[in-house]
Amino acid sequence: MLTDRQLLILQVIVDDFIRSAQPVGSRSLSKKDEISFSSATIRNEMADLEELGYIEKTHTSSGRVPSEKGYRYYVDHLLSPQALNKQDISIIQSIFAEKIFEFEKIIQKSARILSELTNYTSIVLGPAASFNKLKRIQIIPLNKETAVAIFVTDSGHVENRTFYLPPTVDASDLEKTVNILNERLTGVALEDLNDKIYKEVAMLLRQHIRNYDLMMHTIADSLKMPVNEKLFFGGKTNMLSQPEFHDISKIRTLLQMIDHEEWIYPLIKNDSAGINIKIGRENNNSAMENCSLITATYSVGAESLGTIAILGPTRMEYSRVISLLQFLSKDLTSVLTNLYQKY
Amino acid sequence: MLTDRQLLILQVIVDDFIRSAQPVGSRSLSKKDEISFSSATIRNEMADLEELGYIEKTHTSSGRVPSEKGYRYYVDHLLSPQALNKQDISIIQSIFAEKIFEFEKIIQKSARILSELTNYTSIVLGPAASFNKLKRIQIIPLNKETAVAIFVTDSGHVENRTFYLPPTVDASDLEKTVNILNERLTGVALEDLNDKIYKEVAMLLRQHIRNYDLMMHTIADSLKMPVNEKLFFGGKTNMLSQPEFHDISKIRTLLQMIDHEEWIYPLIKNDSAGINIKIGRENNNSAMENCSLITATYSVGAESLGTIAILGPTRMEYSRVISLLQFLSKDLTSVLTNLYQKY
DNA sequence: GTTAGCACTCATTGAAGCTGAGTGCTAATT
């Protein structure tokens, strides 16, 4: 167990290193206001902290730098919650000046503003459309061979799929099909559509349509493609100005990862609701070695809808970022809740 | 006017520098097979070429490097068209394995493969939807206040806009409106819709709908937002491996530009049909100082639809890139032409 | 338990010197 003095020293080291990006030495520590004992004492304490794994040296005679364990302890126990200043608050609230149904724009603006406020990279996972409820299906034939199926949800989200028309299907078949689909599927969540089609619609189609199974498989097929939540980024290049990324090869791996959306999902998705902090190797991703990722979820009611995240160096301003994310996710949640309660 | 020998020397210098990224000296030139005169002669010729502005030195005693003027001359007069090898051709043709109506996927794959084949950054401007012809309009009310308007084109492209319903409009008004719109606007190019609405539809609406003008403005408004062609990128981080971008600040400006799509449009858009080459400052963009941009258009019939482009260092393999772009744009054009001729 | 003092380490900086790839110029050669 760490003594109070050790905690104080650890905290000051982390704070100082976050600010300066320079290893922290005993002499410079001893000069701080918070600290009333000599550099020699600090050296002794630092030796202990190092033995315990909370801090490390970059070389034998260098100052100390927090280890991942040190950051973890700092985040878990030493973080002094920091109130946002008024300017930050009003900047965040300016996000919601858009008309609320232009939700994509709100999300995009959130990403941009988060990255501008923090100078880190922001990642926002758009609201999952998969449990939006179906409002209407339309099928519009383009020519003899192809048609577009359009799915509109109660939230105004529109999905569309082009597909080959089975050659035996004629206009009246299509119309009947659409009617049946609308009758049976309105109000069903997108993610349940496929299920429902086989369970409830199949039989009806059989009664009314020749070659019903071809038609049905065609439609079911077009629904199989996952409704992907969109990712939005802000400040992709911000990491270039962080001193820990002066090395081209590190930048390259990191930017490469950021540009592969499919690698981002696992990083930010399987988190529980609320604020989550992953430090360095906790992200299980070699490109994230020197990075921390802080995520927050936004939701409507109890259902969490999407995620906002900040990707920065492990030497990140945790306190500030957490405050910003908390604030923004709260606002997003309330905007969304308002939006959805209308329906 | 340059002598044949000067042309030869210029060509070899550019070729060699493109390959090696190292300033080219007279001695190493004299050793090449193509060159049968001594290094002293070459030095004299190089002095002349330098005076004429085709090559330059990086410092007083360094070898020579092509200037922008030198690249320009090389591209305009010295380029030996290079045939693609079979492997490249088959890789490019693999792009078209997708079902042709998944055109976005084809475009995306084109971007990826171009960047993989060249190790540069590729930019593909998706087909302009703006002159697709309208196939069908649907308006689907979400609740009392909002509705989604859906525009389907003959090519299967779907646009949608959420808008506030004027409070005085009821369901039958909406239905009538949609009928009128479909009757009058089917076959009209998206870009002409706004025009046509005011010229032809306004009157009809007035006859059938109360508060017709509110309705009309609402609909016209939702069409005002430009139908933006989408940009697709490949190999955004490829420039990091180019030796001229070992400098972080150069990389930063370049990547920042790439991430601002609105800055990319002017770079690749106002070009005439066919292959266009912009070298360094010819791009009129400070972030592009050390870059060249080669663009090619693809089209359907006479109408050019979109652009594919390669962004590389000025020290780019012009010949190869041009061949690749020519080949791919021809293929895209023929695929698109097939696709559109069906309708 | 705390601190002053001291010997030690090591990254960083800058000067000095060397090397090698390049140049321009001149005089000899073809």
Add this chain to the structure above:
DNA sequence: AATTAGCACTCAGCTTCAATGAGTGCTAAC
């Protein structure tokens, strides 16, 4: 008159070396 050999010169880049200073650990005194 054009080409080339020869030579003096330049300069980036590398290596070496010493000095600097911010840091350490340890010990003995307070």
